[in-house]
Amino acid sequence: MPPMGPPGMGRGDRNKRYAEKVKPKDIKNSVKRLLAYIGEDKGKVFLAIGCVLISAGTNLAGTYMLRPIINGLGEAGVSAEERVRELFLGLAVMALIYLVGVTATFIQSRTMIKVSQNTLRRIRDDLFMKLQRLSVRYFDTNSAGDIMSRFTNDIDNIGQMFDSTLLQMFSGLLTLTGSLVLMFITNIPLAVITLLLTPVIAKVGGTIASRTRKYFSKQQETLGAVNGYIEEIITGQKVVKVFNHEEKVKGEFSGLNTQLRSVQSMANFLGGIMGPCMNAMSQVNYTVTAFVGSVLAFFTRLGKIGADSFSFAALDIGGLTVFVNYSKQFARPINEIANQVNVIMSSLAGAERVFKVMDEKPETADDTSRVRLENVKGDVVLKNVTFGYEPDKVILKNISMYAHPGQKIALVGSTGAGKTTITNLLTRFYDIDSGEITIDGTDLRDIDRESLRENIAMVLQDTHLFTGTVMENIRYGRLDATDEEVKNAAVTSSAHMFIKNMPDGYDTMLTGDGSNLSQGQRQLLNIARAALSRAPILILDEATSSVDTRTEQHINRGMDALMKNRTTFVIAHRLSTIRNADAIMVLENGEIIERGTHEELLSQRGRYYELYTGIKELD
Ligand SMILES: Nc1ncnc2c1ncn2[C@@H]1O[C@H](COP(=O)(O)OP(=O)(O)OP(=O)(O)O)[C@@H](O)[C@H]1O
Ligand SMILES: [Mg+2]
Numbered sequence: 001m002p003p004m005g006p007p008g009m010g011r012g013d014r015n016k017r018y019a020e021k022v023k024p025k026d027i028k029n030s031v032k033r034l035l036a037y038i039g040e041d042k043g044k045v046f047l048a049i050g051c052v053l054i055s056a057g058t059n060l061a062g063t064y065m066l067r068p069i070i071n072g073l074g075e076a077g078v079s080a081e082e083r084v085r086e087l088f089l090g091l092a093v094m095a096l097i098y099l100v101g102v103t104a105t106f107i108q109s110r111t112m113i114k115v116s117q118n119t120l121r122r123i124r125d126d127l128f129m130k131l132q133r134l135s136v137r138y139f140d141t142n143s144a145g146d147i148m149s150r151f152t153n154d155i156d157n158i159g160q161m162f163d164s165t166l167l168q169m170f171s172g173l174l175t176l177t178g179s180l181v182l183m184f185i186t187n188i189p190l191a192v193i194t195l196l197l198t199p200v201i202a203k204v205g206g207t208i209a210s211r212t213r214k215y216f217s218k219q220q221e222t223l224g225a226v227n228g229y230i231e232e233i234i235t236g237q238k239v240v241k242v243f244n245h246e247e248k249v250k251g252e253f254s255g256l257n258t259q260l261r262s263v264q265s266m267a268n269f270l271g272g273i274m275g276p277c278m279n280a281m282s283q284v285n286y287t288v289t290a291f292v293g294s295v296l297a298f299f300t301r302l303g304k305i306g307a308d309s310f311s312f313a314a315l316d317i318g319g320l321t322v323f324v325n326y327s328k329q330f331a332r333p334i335n336e337i338a339n340q341v342n343v344i345m346s347s348l349a350g351a352e353r354v355f356k357v358m359d360e361k362p363e364t365a366d367d368t369s370r371v372r373l374e375n376v377k378g379d380v381v382l383k384n385v386t387f388g389y390e391p392d393k394v395i396l397k398n399i400s401m402y403a404h405p406g407q408k409i410a411l412v413g414s415t416g417a418g419k420t421t422i423t424n425l426l427t428r429f430y431d432i433d434s435g436e437i438t439i440d441g442t443d444l445r446d447i448d449r450e451s452l453r454e455n456i457a458m459v460l461q462d463t464h465l466f467t468g469t470v471m472e473n474i475r476y477g478r479l480d481a482t483d484e485e486v487k488n489a490a491v492t493s494s495a496h497m498f499i500k501n502m503p504d505g506y507d508t509m510l511t512g513d514g515s516n517l518s519q520g521q522r523q524l525l526n527i528a529r530a531a532l533s534r535a536p537i538l539i540l541d542e543a544t545s546s547v548d549t550r551t552e553q554h555i556n557r558g559m560d561a562l563m564k565n566r567t568t569f570v571i572a573h574r575l576s577t578i579r580n581a582d583a584i585m586v587l588e589n590g591e592i593i594e595r596g597t598h599e600e601l602l603s604q605r606g607r608y609y610e611l612y613t614g615i616k617e618l619d
Helices: 012-020 027-064 066-074 081-131 135-139 144-186 188-235 237-242 246-302 317-358 421-425 447-454 470-475 481-493 496-502 519-530 549-563 599-603 609-617
Strands: 379-386 396-403 408-413 434-439 456-459 535-542 567-571 585-588 592-598
Touching: 012 135, 027 066, 027 081, 027 144, 027 237, 066 081, 066 135, 066 317, 081 144, 081 317, 081 549, 135 549, 144 188, 144 317, 188 237, 188 246, 188 317, 379 421, 396 421, 396 434, 396 567, 396 585, 396 592, 408 421, 421 535, 421 567, 447 456, 456 519, 470 481, 481 496, 481 519, 481 549, 519 535, 519 549, 585 599, 585 609, 592 599, 592 609
Parallel strands: 408 567, 408 585, 456 535, 535 567
Antiparallel strands: 379 396, 379 434, 585 592
16 A cells, blocks of 8 residues: 655645556567467457458448449339339348348457457466465565556456457458448549548547547546545545544545546547547538539439540449448548557556566576475574565574474564564565575475475464455364364364354354454464464464453463474563563564573563563553
């Protein structure tokens, strides 16, 4: 979540903060990869292309049918009966052609929607799989909102292109060339006139389109800013309330909202006048061709134009009708194509953002050795470990410590000292920069990650519960555990008492990260998860910080049994809970400054003594 902007921050800055404007940078690469995705439905794609050819062809041919029909009506020396018969025949053929065209269009759009949805499903699948393989570092450095928007906005954009734009553009191009060719076949002078008018039409259309585009992309940007702001304020609503920032927030929102209104009005206005303007232009074209065409047809009738003189300009009434129809069809695709280029650009920008995640280095990218741990005793050694999250900022400096199988090692120290960081290294969420960490003598970097994490149970400092029942949530610790085992784990962690009092007991549904539970209750469920696991190494990071002291004592008794045969690392601010640890490490600024048992450290009267007595006095 981005930080809330300082008061008085300009609107432009605010927009940038919430919405990153994207333009495709490597179009070729994105197109290649999208084609690879869509290629899995090759058969369907070719079917759709075939249908587009048919529908564009029938559209042109249907119009062309007007010519014999109309000319037949004016033919001399034909009986009335014959004439009616021919008229109906002509109309029937025309209807048939259009029917084929409509069917082809129907099949084409159905097929393409299927192709599009299949492709999107594949992309979403791949993206999600990829996320599961990314390192903790990736999630620590990228905002959840941004990752989410790649699943929603960006993939939607790609879908829009596949659904309609691509084929519309293709069919537009076909119609454009087809009608141009047929116009030349029908009458060369008229075709030349239309061709001369085309750049004018394209210019007018292009000018409006580019203005519209500018406002539409501004609209997206502003919309993104409004959405980002709403999201941030909703998630931070309690903070807003507690600091009485409602008025300030209202003001900021209304500023953004007003801006959205004006941009949106302009975008819609320009989008709205596009059609009428193009119609007017095409009307000019229509009038000119109709006028010149009528003159040509008139002289053709008189015989002034015909087989012997100016035969290239000869035009019958049917030809004139057909021609003006084509010249009307001709203008339409020009501005359609202009609009679609826009959609394609934003889809490609979205595709690029999606592919960027897919190209991230997965967690296991540099794994060389894949030793699987068997029958782990739990002998953990850290030797001269140095580590920093960023290359130039060292967090842990030359840390050495060990835990013999079954020992309980406590890490204490002030906030930000590096306690959680050590646990991040043990689980290999991050790799160390120098030094060595071993489990039963095997270097951590040689151990298969899955095997490593199978052997470590962890209660994280910030707990997380998934949507599901209480039972399912505890079972997350070991999927094959029986109901009985789940309940025993709950008893051990003192969670059983409160679960029993919930409306549906172990079947109570938890939603929204367990928002219907207290902080302490959530912690108890997390401890139950760890208790269920049979991992020989246990890490408890502030596992009981939100639990009252009495419950904590309760848990500790249960935990003693739990920890009996496990190597345990405990991090606790409440030092009374770690008095019985085999060794206590006092961390300060990423260094171990004191180590020993509770009694030893107290008698040293150093930092631990300070921390312990200080806290005791406060108690
Ligand atoms: N993902 C991260 N990226 C960069 N720096 C981090 C990250 N996580 C922690 N740090 C930094 O590392 C240092 C040690 O953090 P750590 O979480 O290990 O502290 P801690 O001892 O667990 O503190 P607390 O008692 O508050 O939990 C802090 O200065 C913190 O700013
Ligand atoms: Mg911590």
